[in-house]
Amino acid sequence: MLLQWLRTxxxxxxxxxxxxxxxxxxxxxxxTGRREHARCPACGALERQRLQYLVMEEVLKDMDTRQMSMLHAVPEKIFIDKLRATFGHYVTTGVSGKSMDFRFDLTSIPFTEATFDVFFASHVLENVANDLLAMREVQRVLKPGGFAFLPVPVIGVKTIEYLEPNAQEEGNVRCPGEDYFERLRSVFSKVKIYTSDHFLQKYQLYCYEDRTHWPETMPLRPKVTGLKHMDYVPVCFK
Ligand SMILES: [Zn+2]
Incomplete structure (x- = not known):
């Protein structure tokens, strides 16, 4: 019994x-219910954040990031200090939050064309009604050769648009599906998708959750079988 427990x-x-x-x-x-093996007890990183971190590390590995600039929208605390130390120029934006460098809507970015090398917004586009306009704005402010990390929570195959923002989902206006990446491809010249499968199992980059029963407050989310779900990070090149 003890041996089995230790093995587990x-x-x-x-x-x-x-x-x-x-x-x-x-x-x-x-x-949405319990999620196994989700959070690092030391730094608090969740599955998606660990995947995003690994993707950024891989994409940026041969680049002189001290000579580069990043615009980080709606930054999660876990990344702020690390990214500020990584990039020569690092600015944050959000529509709320005291510590932001700027406050603006992604559908109207107050910077001239080709201002930033890198853009990062995690789980933001599912919250923006005119997401195509936001994508075009991001593309516009990227320098030639620049790229954007634009992960969204993907559930099911097809993207579902909500008729109104769902307050129970932090105001989300849609539930992105696997086809959501086509929208990114319609705006950016190239989109490379990294998944949980791309990196070693030891980092635990999957969502272990039951998606066959969503709370009643999320009636439009598709039900998905299986208890282990892939996560995605699209890297979108200007
Ligand atoms: Zn950690």
Whole structure:
């Protein structure tokens, strides 16, 4: 019994690429239900954040980032200090939040063309009604050769547009599906999709959750079978 428990525990030991913690990841219980092996207990990084971190590391590995600029929209705390230390010029924006460098809507970015090398917005576009306009704005302010990390939460195959923002989903106006990347492809010259499968299992980059039962407050989300779900990070080149 003890041996079995230890084997189980050992099989569920992971490595956090963000902070280097090695060990068990914690379960989280958002309103959508419990999610296993989700959070790094040391730095708090979730599955999607670990994947995003690894993708950024891979894409930026041969670049002199001290000579580069990043515009980071609606930044998550876990990334701010690291990215500020990585890029020579790093600015944040959001529609709320005291510590933002700027406050503006992504459908109207107050910078001239070709201002930034890199743009990053995680789980933001599902919140923007005119997301195509936001994509075009991001593309506009990127320098030639620049690129944007634009991950959204993908559930199911087809994107579902909501008739109105769902307050129970932080105001989301849609539930992106796997076909959402086609929208990015319609704006950017090239889109490369990284998935949870791209990196080693030890980082635990999947969502272990039951998507066959969503809360009643999320009636439009598609039900998906299986308890292990892939995550995605599209890298969009100007
Ligand atoms: Zn960590």
């Amino acid at each position: 525990l050992w099989g569920h030991r992971f490595l956090c690429p963000v902070c280097g913690y090695s060990g068990v990841f914690h379960m989280v219980s958002p309103s």
